[in-house]
Amino acid sequence: xxxxxxxxxxQRAQAALEMALVLxxxxxxxxxxxxxxxxxxxxxxxxxxxxxxxxxxxxPPLGDPQDSQADAAYAFTHTLDAGxxxxxxxxxxxxxxxxxxxxxxxxxxxAQGYPEPVTCTAQAELDFSQTAIGLLWFWKVQLSATAxxxxxxYRRCExxxxxxAASPNQC
Amino acid sequence: xxxxxxxxxxxxxxxxxxxxxxxFLLFLVMLFAILDSWIWTIETxxxxxxxxxxxxxxxxxxxxxxxxxxxxxxxxANVLPILQPPMLGTAVEDWYAAGMxxxxxxxxxxxxxxxxxVADYFEGLDSGYDGVGNVVVCAVADGDxxxxxxxxxxxxxxxxxxxxxxxxxxxxxxxxxxxSVTVGTYSP
Numbered sequence: 410x411x412x413x414x415x416x417x418x419x420q421r422a423q424a425a426l427e428m429a430l431v432l433x434x435x436x437x438x439x440x441x442x443x444x445x446x447x448x449x450x451x452x453x454x455x456x457x458x459x460x461x462x463x464x465x466x467x468x469p470p471l472g473d474p475q476d477s478q479a480d481a482a483y484a485f486t487h488t489l490d491a492g493x494x495x496x497x498x499x500x501x502x503x504x505x506x507x508x509x510x511x512x513x514x515x516x517x518x519x520a521q522g523y524p525e526p527v528t529c530t531a532q533a534e535l536d537f538s539q540t541a542i543g544l545l546w547f548w549k550v551q552l553s554a555t556a557x558x559x560x561x562x563y564r565r566c567e568x569x570x571x572x573x574a575a576s577p578n579q580c
Numbered sequence: 581x582x583x584x585x586x587x588x589x590x591x592x593x594x595x596x597x598x599x600x601x602x603x604f605l606l607f608l609v610m611l612f613a614i615l616d617s618w619i620w621t622i623e624t625x626x627x628x629x630x631x632x633x634x635x636x637x638x639x640x641x642x643x644x645x646x647x648x649x650x651x652x653x654x655x656x657a658n659v660l661p662i663l664q665p666p667m668l669g670t671a672v673e674d675w676y677a678a679g680m681x682x683x684x685x686x687x688x689x690x691x692x693x694x695x696x697x698v699a700d701y702f703e704g705l706d707s708g709y710d711g712v713g714n715v716v717v718c719a720v721a722d723g724d725x726x727x728x729x730x731x732x733x734x735x736x737x738x739x740x741x742x743x744x745x746x747x748x749x750x751x752x753x754x755x756x757x758x759x760s761v762t763v764g765t766y767s768p
Binding site for chain 1: 599603606607610613614617618620621624625628629631632635636639645726728757758759760761762763764766767
């Protein structure tokens with residue numbers, strides 16, 4: 410009888426231990442997967458923001474670098490996390506930077522005869538520590554995005570030149 | 581003693597059944613949480629791509645390449661092929677459809693709705709559970725030289741996982757993707 414009691418207690422302990430192990434593994438799988446999905450979402454949204462920033466830089470005519478930079482910055486800030494979903498864990502660590510001859514009022518063709526692109530880059534950090542996902546994803550993930558946009562033909566504005574043109578390409 | 585010995589196998593089977601039910605229920609919840617987060621990722625990625633595509637369409641200018649008027653009403657038809665297939669039963673609505681007139685009038689011409697505003701609106705129309713199952717493709721100009729394209733609403737899901745910072749509404753997956761750029765033309 411005492412042996413049966415001991416066996417019963419041992420089985421309960423074993424069941425509790427099994428449950429604890431299984432539960433922990435299940436939680437690891439769920440949090441790992443959800444964290445991975447959130448990371449994919451953040452990467453995609455971050456890249457879209459930089460893509461639109463590069464395209465935004467080409468909205469003003471050639472020779473208007475201030476507006477180009479301003480439009481790129483506007484597109485980036487109003488696209489990244491506009492819905493607010495990622496605000497709890499996504500932080501921009503390196504602000505948007507756009508470079509290229511177009512932003513200096515110039516069109517320079519490369520060796521293949523295509524105009525040099527506007528290149529925008531930015532970096533961000535994913536930190537899940539303030540969320541339940543942070544139980545598994547306790548490390549920070551660095552994101553880096555680069556996008557290029559090529560000045561289209563109608564932005565080159567080579568002809569006709571106005572009489573007071575300061576640059577051969579100025580509209 | 582005899583009674584206890586006789587009942588023991590039955591009791592053991594009952595205990596095993598209860599334990600299995602609990603663990604299986606837990607397993608199902610976790611499985612559906614994984615499926616939901618996967619579906620949510622696919623749907624919001626499609627929304628993201630639609631928004632990027634929609635910005636390009638809105639910038640194409642209405643009528644001619646030199647027109648400064650954004651082609652807002654053209655956005656829906658252009659992004660629908662990208663957005664509808666991955667939405668898995670969720671209705672994709674046009675912001676400029678007649679059925680959305682009430683919400684448009686409520687928000688004004690320069691503003692896109694939030695996911696909750698979309699769900700509240702459809703809940704008022706008795707469409708879907710708690711307004712879930714509808715997303716709206718919205719394209720507006722703010723009158724200050726900017727155009728905004730947004731895909732917002734709540735998509736259908738298996739269960740409400742309730743994990744993380746997301747604003748889960750009942751049985752829906754929140755979709756809220758938006759982009760805004762300066763209005764331009766496809767001409768010098």
